[in-house]
Amino acid sequence: MSPSTSPRFFTEREVARHCTPDSCWVLLGTRVYDVSAFLRMHPGGEALIRSRAGKDLSGELEGPPHRHSENARRWMEQYYIGELDRDSCTEVQTLRERKKVGEQMNGKTAEKTTEKQVDEDDEMSPYNRCSPVDLDKDLVDWRKPLAWQVGHLREKYDAWVHQPVDKPIRLFGNPFLEAATKTYWYWVLVVWVPVVFYLSWYCYTTLAQGSTRITITSDFSVPVHKSMFPVLFLMGWFLWSFLEYCIHRFVFHMKPPAHNYYLITLHFLLHGQHHKSPFDGSRLVFPPGLASIVVGLFYIILHSVLPHILGVSVFVGGLCGYVVYDMIHYYLHYGSPKRGTYLYGLKAYHVKHHFEHQRSGFGITTTFWDHPFNTVIPDEKF
Known part of the structure; x- marks a missing residue:
């Protein structure tokens, strides 16, 4: 998301809903990140992030067992999609949503299909796509071949x-x-x-x-x-x-x-x-x-x-x-x-x-x- 773009706000309920095998969101304070594309790359394995889906990872970045580097933090920003609106959802709603997701993963096919459709809609949303580099501010022009630029x-x-x-x-x-x-x-x-x-x-x-x-x-x-x-x-x-x-x-x-x-x-x-x-x-x-x-x-x-x-x-x-x-x-x-x-x-x-x-x-x-x-x-x- 470009710094000039106004951030999108998500409720706690929305964030909690994205803790499925196909969609994983996490928090750093009030900042929301869609790390679904990063799961396979994570050195600690997919399960480590999945178990923390919807949670604030600020403490984990500082360690122990591992203090994440500045490059790791910069990498994380590629998956930033918006901010958390804490006033729009109660803690009870969050718990209910997590229970609902658990039931879906245990065999509620109809609800799982609906959830999948919502996730597909989210995939089409511009807020669900990270912007790896700022094309206008990077030192090279990523629109052109890099070999002769570097x-x-x-x-x-x-x-x-x-x-x-x-x-x-x-x-x-x-x-x-x-x-x-x-x-x-x-x-x-x-x-x-x-x-x-x-x-x-x-x-x-x-x-x-x-x-x-x-x-x-x-x-x-x-x-x-x-x-x-x-x-x-x-x-x-x-x-x-x-x-x-x-x-x-x-x-x-x-x-x-x-x-x-x-x-x-x-x-x-x-x-x-x-x-x-x-x-x-x-x-x-x-x-x-x-x-x-x-x-x-x-x-x-x-x-x-x-x-x-x-x-x-x-x-x-x-x-x-x-x-x-x-x-x-x-x-x-x-x-x-x-x-x-x-x-x-x-x-x-x-x-x-x-x-x-x-x-x-x-x-x-x-x-x-x-x-x-x-x-x-x-x-x-x-």
């Missing part, structure tokens, strides 16, 4: 790119070039999983022939048994985890010089656009065409430093690690892992990286490498 931001680029918004980004005006930068998550599996399975079978069967040996001296060599394949595979996976950290930290999070238009543009294309719009589902995994360049370099390096079949065995482990990385990264943005699980911890860690600690927390599939390089996101203290 370089002109100069010293303002770093702060701008690390203020996330819930808005799809168009990088290029050319439709074919734009399409080449987008990939749905399942294409990673379609392209790379068959390669992983084929190379794994090839390496194992080659080692099973018993003819592979590592030459130590001209007179001495050591045979490589087929049982070594899992070891080589895991070595490749471990090596990938290190490359994952290094690429994320030193390439994706390089700080381009403010005066260098081309490096700023390159940074935005590589990773800046992901930090500006972290929930753009079409750009959460690498397009296989671009990924094949990195994969090819990885293969050439291993093939040049290790005997052929050993290099391929390590390579396929690294390739598998990459596939798992891309899938986990997608899940950390859109999945809802159960509280207390490993993936739940990774999701919370990664969201902190996006919203508050952009100069730390570079591990995606593991936080292991953040420890020796001293880039662990610090624990919050209250």
